[in-house]
Amino acid sequence: MSSIILPKTKSRSALLREKLGYPIVDTDFHTEEFGPAFIDVLKKVGGAEIAAKYVAAISGTGRAQWLNISDEEKKEFRISRTPWWTRPAHNTLDLATISIPSLTYKRLDEFGIDFAIVYPNLTLFAPSIPDDELRRAVVRAANIYSAEVYREYSDRLSPVAVIPMHTPEEAIEELEYAVNVLGLKAAMIAGHVKRPIPGIVKKYPELEKEAFYIDTYGIDSPYDYDPFWAKAVELKVSLSTHVSGQGLDTRRSISNYMYNHIGHFAAASEALAKSLFFGGVTSRFPSLKFAFLEGGVSWGASLYPDLIWHWQRRNKAAVEQYNPENIDKELLYALYEEYGGDHVKGRLDQLHLGANYLINNTVVPLELRDEFADIGIEKAEDIRDLFVPNFYFGIEADDPTIHTAFDRKGLPFETPLRAFLSSDAGHWDVRNIADALADSYELVEKGVISASDYKDFVFTNPVSLYAGSNPDFFKGTVVEKQVDALLKEKGGQ
Known part of the structure; x- marks a missing residue:
């Protein structure tokens, strides 16, 4: 059989890489596990029965199931339309590339x-499998598989460990195994855990799958995740999340995948970021870094100033201006009596109804008034310092909102957000992997972001995310020297 000839003409992205003169780090390159090989690993981890259970689970749910359900059933049970046709089928070379590690490695220069x-596809959402035994086995097998197939390519490819978060103990156990035993350096946590609402499920156990709430680990969680955050710091691991919001809240259309897809990564990421922030996680673990992938950055550029705005109006001192005890009831009644007209006349004894319920002097205990108490914020700059250094935003190459991360005039304290290239290669939104980098540079060519911002986007910020937690993250890689020079220039930051 003759050898398949790969493209010889340099791609736009390869030419751009030569022109830039600094390394490009892609933080979200999706690959497709080779199913039979993965199942072999799963059998070794959990046995043939678990492997069969997994195959049955991925074969009988999701896309195929939705297509085989009648319209009446979809309406009756409100079954959301799931993703479909999500791989680059038009580009057979790219399809094979994301499935074969040696081919991925061979074509990196072509991609610039x-x-x-490296992120998985088949096991991307393994940490969210509800069945405890199946989840633990699939997650462990996924990490073993990734470590094995990418080990010989570690100078240019680094797979993430997938980490379940159903309990802190489970998360710690898998993280320690992934780092200490398998040698993986990056980790992706489940963005949330669906937990049954105890009061409802206790009374109506048959509703367990529907009567759930979303646990995002920071606030209102039944578990204390601090031991896990501490373990991540100890092991020098930055944490990313690739959390899906499809099927939650308003993203539950029974007919339209695009309706469910648009904005779902951003919405789910925002929920996690807010939870971590309000739960004081970035305050207690200032060196811990989180990366939110595929949701863009515009939600972060909105959340960051919004947190400051809310604190300015609802901090422990400012919130007292809304205290009902401040109401001058005598003046209030007099104003209504003089200006209220006929529809108020003779009804002032009912003033406690409607919009003026506050005159009832609703009592909120002093200890419940400061909703920023777990963070210890004393000034607006504290929010900046607990948000910007800890949160990173993965952005796809052709996302037009990239500029919002670098809009210094529009962001508080003229502090840019830490956005970085997250190509999402291997999914339907990347039609040709070799074009992705060049597509992202069009914002520089159009003057939307500066050349300096672009370098931060594709090199400085990814290095800050991973080397900021683990100075040796890039040791032994093809970018080691450039990273060392950058860290020296930035003072190790």
């Missing part, structure tokens, strides 16, 4: 990529 963080 020096180093990539």
